[in-house]
Amino acid sequence: MPLPIVLALRELRHDWISALCFVAALVGVLAPMLILLALKTGALDTMVERLVDDPANRELLAVGAGAHDEAFFRWLEARPEVGFVVPATRSINALADAVMASSPRRSVVREVPLVVSAAGDPLLSGEVGPGRVWLSAPLAKSLGATPGGVLTMVIGRRIDGLEQTARRRLEVAGIVPAERYGRPALFLSLPDMLAIERFRDDPAVTPERWLQAAAPPAAFASFRLYARTLADLGPLSAALEKRGVSVRPRAENAALLLQLRRGADRLYLAVAALAAAGFWAAMSANLRGMVERRRLAFSLLRMLGLAPAQRATVPLIQSLVLIGAGLGLSLALVLPSLALINASFPAVAEGAALARLRPDQLGGAAVLACVTALTAALWAMAAVLRIPSEEVLRHG
Numbered sequence: 001m002p003l004p005i006v007l008a009l010r011e012l013r014h015d016w017i018s019a020l021c022f023v024a025a026l027v028g029v030l031a032p033m034l035i036l037l038a039l040k041t042g043a044l045d046t047m048v049e050r051l052v053d054d055p056a057n058r059e060l061l062a063v064g065a066g067a068h069d070e071a072f073f074r075w076l077e078a079r080p081e082v083g084f085v086v087p088a089t090r091s092i093n094a095l096a097d098a099v100m101a102s103s104p105r106r107s108v109v110r111e112v113p114l115v116v117s118a119a120g121d122p123l124l125s126g127e128v129g130p131g132r133v134w135l136s137a138p139l140a141k142s143l144g145a146t147p148g149g150v151l152t153m154v155i156g157r158r159i160d161g162l163e164q165t166a167r168r169r170l171e172v173a174g175i176v177p178a179e180r181y182g183r184p185a186l187f188l189s190l191p192d193m194l195a196i197e198r199f200r201d202d203p204a205v206t207p208e209r210w211l212q213a214a215a216p217p218a219a220f221a222s223f224r225l226y227a228r229t230l231a232d233l234g235p236l237s238a239a240l241e242k243r244g245v246s247v248r249p250r251a252e253n254a255a256l257l258l259q260l261r262r263g264a265d266r267l268y269l270a271v272a273a274l275a276a277a278g279f280w281a282a283m284s285a286n287l288r289g290m291v292e293r294r295r296l297a298f299s300l301l302r303m304l305g306l307a308p309a310q311r312a313t314v315p316l317i318q319s320l321v322l323i324g325a326g327l328g329l330s331l332a333l334v335l336p337s338l339a340l341i342n343a344s345f346p347a348v349a350e351g352a353a354l355a356r357l358r359p360d361q362l363g364g365a366a367v368l369a370c371v372t373a374l375t376a377a378l379w380a381m382a383a384v385l386r387i388p389s390e391e392v393l394r395h396g
Contacts, residue, residue, distance in 0.1 A: 004310045007301075008317035011294065019322060022286055026326030027333065029275050034334045034365065036271075038355040039341075040264055048261045051230060055122030056180065057251035058083060058227045060237060065090055066245060067219040076225065079239065081232035086118040087190060087220035089197040096196075097156040097165070099186060101143040109142045109184065112153075114196070115224070117187040122226050123180050128189045132173045139184040140175045147174050153186070155210075157200045166199050166207040168192065230254050276368065280376050283323070287315045287380035295387055303389040315380035319373040327369045331362075 012019045051057045068087065076085045088094070096112040117128045124134050135145055145151060151170040156163060176187065194217070199210040225247070227233045233249050240247050291298065301311055334357075342353045 002310075003306070004313040005317055008314045008321065011290065011314070012318055012321060015290070018286075022283075022322055023326045023329060025282065026279065026323065027330045029279050030326060030330040030365075031334050031337075033272055033275060034330060034357065035337060035355070036268065037361060038334070038338050038357045040268060041358060041361065042342075042354045042356040044261055044264055048257055051251065051254050051257060054180070055083075055226055057249075057254045058122070058230060058233065059250040060225045060227065060233065060240070060247040061250055062088075062222045062225070063246035063248055065221040067221070068223060068245075069219045072243075073220075073223070075243075076223075079236065081227055081236040081239070082225065083228035083232075084118075084120050084122050084224070084226040086116055086121075086224050088116045088222040088224050089193050090221040093197040093200055094193070096153050096186065098154040099139070099143065099170075100152045100154065101145050101149065102152070103149070105144050107143045109139060112139065113183070113185045114193060115185050115187045116190050116193045117224075118190060121187070123176055124174065124187060126174045128173065128187055130189055130191050131168070131170055132189070133170045133192075134174045134176055134187040135172055136176045136181045136183060136185045136187075137178040138182065139186060140172075142184065145172050145175075147172055155196050155199055159203050164207055166210045168195075168211065230258055276372065280372050283319065283372065283376035284379050287319055287377055288383055290318065291315060291380045291383045291387075298384050298387045299389055302387065308385055312381040312384050315384060316374070316377040319377040319380075320370070323369045323373040327366065 073085060073087060076082050094114045094116075096114055098108055098110045099112045101107045117124060117134065119127050121128075126134070128134060133151070135143070140146070143151065149172045151172060153168040153170055155166045155168070158164075170186075170188075176185075191213075194214070195211055198214060199205050199207075225236075227236050233254065237247055237249070298311060298314075338353075338355045338357065341355045345354050
């Protein structure tokens, strides 16, 4: 074993009470910080990740009806904050009088909300098209419908006191999971939605030819809009408000939770930085004191011809050993504590523990410990190199 390692370990063994107290002090600082980090990662970060993963939280709802032309939608599509946008009709027309399924059992659901969709819809894992729709899970359950099934949509209107109905055969392309959209709804293409609006608004459109192709309107009353990320909600809302378009986020608490996470991150970093700075100062002073107590020994080593690098390595090895022991003992206490916390309290989400440490966090703690050990030993290493060889002769 190299001589500097032997000397460093013998010194720690000789002064084992001081070494043990120092390791205990490190555990007292590091273990609570790791537990706080695990709780922040498991509880707060998991909730934010669920918000991020749920596209409904990135939706901006138009307030009131407007007149949005093609240039407006081109402007939206060109913005980097936009994840998805599609024109929409007036909300009064976004309702089917009934949707019927003939197999496996004849089921009817009345007053079904209609949601216009298009390619890239973040709620769907596929696409709609003329006559091809997606159903939300609650609606599919009520109808007993499955992908590949056939439905009939009924659209009604009243003209001069006369009730008229139009029918549309629909093929079910897929089911939107309940965690994506938890309310009954039918997702259909923009051409189908426009056909419904024309039938209800224009008496000249008869039930027999209501599905015939027609030119799109010059302007649309509304839109479905999703930001690319939660952080894009604010800038996108501000850009729309500046353009005179009033919107509001569907998830009012999404921005607040993001602010809470950023605040918690800053607070934790500040506390961790203060704790690390305090421990670094204590470590540096402890190693420097060790050198001062062993001045004559280091002077003798210099007189005997031990190389400067070998002499300076002694406090560095001691620093690494002390911090390594503190980190190892902290993990030995923290990991069972996290298992106990997770066993005692319910998870914040399915498959997500209340308190957890990621491998990169553990690796970061190890790297930080090594950096602290290296930098805290610099003062002591410099002091070792300044000890003259003749000092042992004057005081020996």
